[in-house]
Amino acid sequence: MNDTIKIVCCCGAGICTSNYLREEIEDRLKAEGFKKVKVVISKVNDLEEAIVGADLLATTVELQRDYGIPQVRALGIMLDDAAATEALDNIVQILRQRK
Amino acid sequence: MDEKIEEVFHDVLLLSDIKTKEEVIKKMSDYLLDKGYITDEYYLATIERETIFPTGLPTKPIGTAIPHSEAENVVKPAVILAVLNNTVKFSDMSNRENEIDVGIVFLMALKGENNQINYLRNIADFCKEEENVLKIYNSKCKKEAMVIFSEEILMQST
Numbered sequence: 001m002n003d004t005i006k007i008v009c010c011c012g013a014g015i016c017t018s019n020y021l022r023e024e025i026e027d028r029l030k031a032e033g034f035k036k037v038k039v040v041i042s043k044v045n046d047l048e049e050a051i052v053g054a055d056l057l058a059t060t061v062e063l064q065r066d067y068g069i070p071q072v073r074a075l076g077i078m079l080d081d082a083a084a085t086e087a088l089d090n091i092v093q094i095l096r097q098r099k
Numbered sequence: 100m101d102e103k104i105e106e107v108f109h110d111v112l113l114l115s116d117i118k119t120k121e122e123v124i125k126k127m128s129d130y131l132l133d134k135g136y137i138t139d140e141y142y143l144a145t146i147e148r149e150t151i152f153p154t155g156l157p158t159k160p161i162g163t164a165i166p167h168s169e170a171e172n173v174v175k176p177a178v179i180l181a182v183l184n185n186t187v188k189f190s191d192m193s194n195r196e197n198e199i200d201v202g203i204v205f206l207m208a209l210k211g212e213n214n215q216i217n218y219l220r221n222i223a224d225f226c227k228e229e230e231n232v233l234k235i236y237n238s239k240c241k242k243e244a245m246v247i248f249s250e251e252i253l254m255q256s257t
Contacts (some may be wrong), residue, residue: 021219
């Protein structure tokens with residue numbers, strides 16, 4: 001079994017908010033002591049491909065469907081520190097329960 | 100393979116009497132198109148994306164927007180700032196039902212994850228503070244806005 005955690009961050013273009021989210025997640029998971037973490041970014045249209053083997057999907061936009069893995073909505077995290085903390089807490093919790 | 104890190108072009112436009120978000124995006128896109136940074140498709144792709152995934156940020160006291168489109172419409176990376184003398188409506192990134200009065204627009208023409216600076220983080224961090232938003236919105240001239248843009252937003256240590 002692959003013990004590297006794979007997280008996909010997604011947004012509309014796969015350039016902006018997903019990249020922002022990726023850094024937030026990487027910083028937080030590092031602080032929480034997670035070791036092997038791979039965070040990739042994707043645009044919504046490429047999600048099918050990007051989520052292969054992923055443990056968690058974090059999104060800054062509304063998604064129309066379920067991708068069969070835990071999904072965390074991180075809307076508004078750029079300006080709203082409370083929302084950011086909540087989304088990151090949620091991600092940490094999901095990853096802790098993994099396996 | 101080209102080893103050199105591609106430099107990102109930065110500039111500031113002061114725009115007057117703009118009425119719609121389409122008009123702002125058009126002016127900014129045309130500016131970059133003229134200089135060869137984006138393709139013909141960039142403008143329409145960005146408008147289309149804006150409709151599906153809006154980019155308005157409800158900063159105080161004036162809203163900010165960060166329109167952009169996919170990497171394939173970008174020839175050379177650029178991030179330019181437009182400061183308006185009025186506001187136009189953009190939809191809120193986290194709730195498209197909510198319209199924001201935007202006076203500051205960052206148009207991003209980026210190629211993807213291999214960017215040295217996380218522009219969005221720098222912009223969001225800067226624009227979280229009301230005094231920063233006002234400072235940039237009240238810039239009297241292009242030079243003043245450019246100094247704030249390059250020294251206070253782009254050069255922020257992360």
